[in-house]
Amino acid sequence: MKSFSVARRRLSAKFLSKLMxxxxxxxxxxxxxxxxxxxxxxxxxxxxxxxxxxxxxxxxxxxxxxxxxxxxxxxxxxxxxxxxxxxxxxxxxxxxxxxxxxxxxxxxxxxxxxxxxxxxxxxxxxxxxxxxxxxxxxxxxxxxxxxxxxxxxxxxxxxxxxxxxxxxxxxxxxxxxxxxxxxxxxxxxxxxxxxxxxxxxxxxxxxxxxxxxxGNYNYFGSSSGSVRDAADWAMVAVCGVVGGLAGGLYSRWMLEGSRAVKRWCAPVGARREVAVAVVCGLAVAAIGVATAGDTFGTGYEQARAVIEGGTTSDTYWFGKFAATLATAVSGIPGGIFAPSLSVGAGLGSWLGTLLHTEQGSLVAVLGMAAYFAGVVQSPMTAFVIIMEMTDSHDNVIPLMIVSMMGYALSRAVAPEPLYRSLADGFLADLGRKNGHSAGRSADDDGEDDEGRAPRSRGSGGASLP
Missing domain, CATH: 1.10.3080.10 (Clc chloride channel)
Structure with a gap:
């Protein structure tokens, strides 16, 4: 009876509480x-x-x-x-x-x-x-x-x-x-x-x-290819190796470039930051003009075209790679998700041309997964997001393989994960600004590893059930 009363009080607190x-x-x-x-x-x-x-x-x-x-x-x-x-x-x-x-x-x-x-x-x-x-x-x-x-x-x-x-x-x-x-x-x-x-x-x-x-849609349309024979599996291996190494190089060069710019700009500040942005902008413009405008913007149209059976120029992926790197180093706001996916699709398309495959859509998706996993070093995210965006549920195993290969090879050339390293940079900057070392915050239950309550505004509030 007592346990029933306790359960009733808990249910009342959970479902009948106005505050909750x-x-x-x-x-x-x-x-x-x-x-x-x-x-x-x-x-x-x-x-x-x-x-x-x-x-x-x-x-x-x-x-x-x-x-x-x-x-x-x-x-x-x-x-x-x-x-x-x-x-x-x-x-x-x-x-x-x-x-x-x-x-x-x-x-x-x-x-x-x-x-x-x-x-x-x-x-x-x-x-x-x-x-x-x-x-x-x-x-x-x-x-x-x-x-x-x-x-x-x-x-x-x-x-x-x-x-x-x-x-x-x-x-x-x-x-x-x-x-x-x-x-x-x-x-x-x-x-x-x-x-x-x-x-x-x-x-x-x-x-x-x-x-x-x-409405309901696939972000990059639908991929029509699937892995069927030994030649296709060889293509999986090639995409995993090349995509992973290329993604790792992008990650490494972006980190090194951003840090070099930060060190160079630190003594002067705004003037040098603006100067770097001008140089990077000019590089992006020159690449865009040289590729007839293909490398401007997100790269969504080019990636979707390849995945749905079209083609890009053999140099597209390299131009997009360089334009995305220059944009990132410039320090202006903007993400690398979509451009990286577009680079990967273009890289896969180029590899498909070299391998003389008729499965252009499939190789583009494989290149996309391998390169993206190499850039962000998050293989699960890579294969799941690309599987959903391209309706490639029939190719789950090949996508897993190229994502894991891309991740492993990327780690060999870029030991520091891109997003984690950039996040640590923000923590270090805030630590210097506020006069303390940035560390881990309180856990979600409202206490840190030593049982102390978090030092935050609103720390007396209740958590959601």
Whole structure:
């Protein structure tokens, strides 16, 4: 009888508590907003890219003027108004989970930073930058969920950031499974029972919003090929080796280039940062003009064309590789997800030409998975996201193999994981700024490894059930 009474009280507290329902509504509203923000950001960024490509098609030399000037203005505006909007956005979300206080987390995920991310990434696409919106959407999702959690008094900020990041990926690509796997593998490296409900709810709600607003679709269309014989398996091996090494080189060169620019700019600051942006913008413009405009923007159209049976030039992947690297080193806001997937598709298409295969669609998907796994060194995320985006469920095993090969070979040439290294850079910068060493923050249950409560605003709030 006593146990029944205890169970009844627990159920009442869980399902009849006005406070708990209030917090649930705040959380659901946040996830709903992430979905709407993902779709709205996609429409805005696509419009920016269309404007640039329309004008570039009429005046071939226009990028040589617009792109370097645009990069310079964007880099200056980023430094002046939203320094934490720089780059991809995924490292900021990762770093925010490791920070000890709400105020420090808001340094990377405040509404001002999120607005800056949206505006400046869109402007980057409108000036020809080789960037994507998917990484920025992760930062936006994480920031939105954190802000809604603060408003609702939800204490589990790390879990909210994780849920928002997963919802951002799901909303950006229409890939709910990839959102969950990304949260496990890239953002947290673990999946706690208390966190899984938040992540699942956020992904479901964000995904439903995306479905309701833009319908059900495969991001890159549908791949028509499948692995059938020994020659196809040999192609899997070649894609895994070449894609992994190329992805690892990109990761290494991006880290080394970004660090070199940071060291060179440190004594002077804004002037040198703007100068670097001009040089990088000019390089991106020159590559774009040389490739008849193919390397400008996200690379979505080129990747989709290859996956659906078309072709690209043999040099496309290399030009896109270089343009994406130059854009990333410039320091302007923008992600590398979509451009990296496009590089991988182009690389696969080129390998298919060398191997004289008739399965151009299949080899493009394999190259995409291997290269992307090499860049981000997250093989589970790579094969799941590409399987969902290209409707390649028949090729799950080959995708797993090339992703694992890409990951292993990338580690050989790039020992430091890209996003984790960039996140550690944000933590180090904040540690120097605030006069302490950045370390791991409190766990999701509201206590750190030694049992202390987190030093954050709103730490007295309750967590979601």
């Amino acid at each position: 329902w209030q917090r649930r509504l705040v959380f659901w509203s946040g996830a709903l907003f992430v979905g709407m923000a993902s779709v709205g950001f996609a429409m805005l960024s696509n419009a920016g890219q269309r404007v640039f490509l329309f004008e570039e098609a009429k005046i071939w030399w226009l990028p040589l003027l617009v792109t370097p000037i645009g990069f310079a203005l964007i880099r200056w505006a980023t430094r002046a108004y939203a320094p934490a909007a720089v780059g991809s956005g995924i490292p900021q979300a990762m770093a925010a989970r490791d920070l000890p206080t709400t105020d420090e987390r808001l340094t990377l995920l405040s509404p001002r930073v999120l607005l800056g991310k949206i505006v400046l990434t869109t402007l980057g696409l409108a000036t020809g930058a080789s960037v994507g919106r998917e990484g920025p959407t992760v930062q936006i999702g994480a920031g939105v969920m954190l802000q809604f959690g603060i408003w609702g008094g939800v204490q589990r900020e790390k879990a909210l950031i994780l849920a928002g990041s997963a919802a951002g990926i799901a909303g950006a690509f229409n890939t709910p499974l990839a959102g969950i796997v990304f949260a496990i593998e890239e953002m947290s490296k673990a999946f706690e029972q208390r966190t899984n409900g938040l992540v699942l709810y956020a992904v479901i709600i964000s995904g439903l919003v995306s479905l309701g607003l833009v």
